[in-house]
Amino acid sequence: xxxxxxxxxxxxxxxxxxxxxxxxxxxxxxxxxxxxxxxxxxxxxxxxxxxxxxxxxxxxxxxxxxxxxxxxxxxxxxxxxxxxxxxxxxxxxxxxxxxxxxxxxxxxxxxxxxxxxxxxxxxxxxxxxxxxxxxxxxxxxxxxxxxxxxxxxxxxxxxxxxxxxxxxxxxxxxxxxxxxxxxxxxxxxxxxxxxxxxxxxxxxxxxx
Numbered sequence: 533x534x535x536x537x538x539x540x541x542x543x544x545x546x547x548x549x550x551x552x553x554x555x556x557x558x559x560x561x562x563x564x565x566x567x568x569x570x571x572x573x574x575x576x577x578x579x580x581x582x583x584x585x586x587x588x589x590x591x592x593x594x595x596x597x598x599x600x601x602x603x604x605x606x607x608x609x610x611x612x613x614x615x616x617x618x619x620x621x622x623x624x625x626x627x628x629x630x631x632x633x634x635x636x637x638x639x640x641x642x643x644x645x646x647x648x649x650x651x652x653x654x655x656x657x658x659x660x661x662x663x664x665x666x667x668x669x670x671x672x673x674x675x676x677x678x679x680x681x682x683x684x685x686x687x688x689x690x691x692x693x694x695x696x697x698x699x700x701x702x703x704x705x706x707x708x709x710x711x712x713x714x715x716x717x718x719x720x721x722x723x724x725x726x727x728x729x730x731x732x733x734x735x736x737x738x739x740x
Contacts, residue, residue, distance in 0.1 A: 541568040554678065555681055561591055565587040568580060568583075604649075605649065605683075606652075628674055637672045643660060643699065644659070648684050650683075656673075667703045689720050689721070707735050
């Protein structure tokens with residue numbers, strides 16, 4: 533059983549290194565380190581236990597620091613024919629195609645398009661086109677992997693509703709069949725829009 537405990541600790545630490553989010557990495561690594569501490573004491577391998585006590589302390593320190601840190605958000609309108617946007621989309625092309633058909637995203641003709649800056653870093657892009665008089669279709673709502681802790685989405689759909697309301701949109705819809713994207717939408721309080729599914733894609737909506 534002790535040997536299995538050691539394997540479990542190793543797997544947890546290994547999984548933590550696969551996380552793109554630093555916060556998730558710290559949390560999972562913390563549990564792995566705690567497991568290693570227990571394993572080290574049980575087999576009387578005190579150097580392993582002491583090393584991982586240090587790792588536990590470091591992880592806790594940075595998790596507290598992250599929790600206390602104030603995050604700065606800013607919405608910045610995308611200029612037409614933006615070269616930076618071309619570079620951003622190209623850089624994240626493989627990840628983008630898992631959730632969106634970027635060939636159908638036309639920023640220059642979109643009704644709403646902006647970058648979402650997080651601590652001055654362009655962390656996400658939003659593009660939307662008019663679906664009907666009061667409804668905006670989300671063509672692109674993308675956040676780069678290191679910033680996928682839902683904070684940007686909560687900021688956008690909770691604190692920045694005026695971005696849409698001021699342009700006459702009181703409802704947003706989007707189409708997807710990607711399970712991860714659906715999970716994100718549900719966390720942002722989107723619900724299924726019955727009767728609007730198309731091309732094997734599910735439609736989700738949110739009222740502002």
